[in-house]
Amino acid sequence: MHIKLIPLQTHGDERGALISLEEGKNIPFSIKRVYYLFKTKEGVRRGFHAHKVLKQIVVAVRGSCRFLLDDGCEKVDILLDNPAQGLLIESFIWREMYEFTEDCVLMVLADQIYDESDYIRNYEVFLENIGSAKNTGGADA
Numbered sequence: 001m002h003i004k005l006i007p008l009q010t011h012g013d014e015r016g017a018l019i020s021l022e023e024g025k026n027i028p029f030s031i032k033r034v035y036y037l038f039k040t041k042e043g044v045r046r047g048f049h050a051h052k053v054l055k056q057i058v059v060a061v062r063g064s065c066r067f068l069l070d071d072g073c074e075k076v077d078i079l080l081d082n083p084a085q086g087l088l089i090e091s092f093i094w095r096e097m098y099e100f101t102e103d104c105v106l107m108v109l110a111d112q113i114y115d116e117s118d119y120i121r122n123y124e125v126f127l128e129n130i131g132s133a134k135n136t137g138g139a140d141a
Contacts, residue, residue: 029111040100057086063104070094072130
């Protein structure tokens with residue numbers, strides 16, 4: 001599985017730092033939706049789904065958490081703890097987030113508006129979809 005961490009250029013001086021997120025510059029898709037997670041309780045795991053079409057960039061704006069990414073063949077564990085770095089998550093990647101620090105704020109930029117029908121929330125169904133997509137030439141077969 002190819003994991004892409006996108007560097008986000010930090011601008012600043014003695015007053016502080018600023019990062020600008022711009023479609024076509026450091027965000028490789030048109031941004032249709034932005035949301036963020038915060039106040040995640042200790043020991044809670046989130047995610048447990050994949051998307052058929054949606055692509056996302058995730059930034060730990062504050063604090064940190066871990067991601068388990070799974071393409072059906074390989075699992076990769078990633079610590080997200082740098083607000084100057086975004087994690088690109090393509091379609092047909094199962095994701096789980098865990099080990100949130102108490103102060104974690106996780107911002108997500110998505111290339112689609114919310115669509116429940118795009119979600120795959122059952123891991124066995126995800127594996128079946130991956131097999132079908134590869135057999136038909138989809139999901140980066």
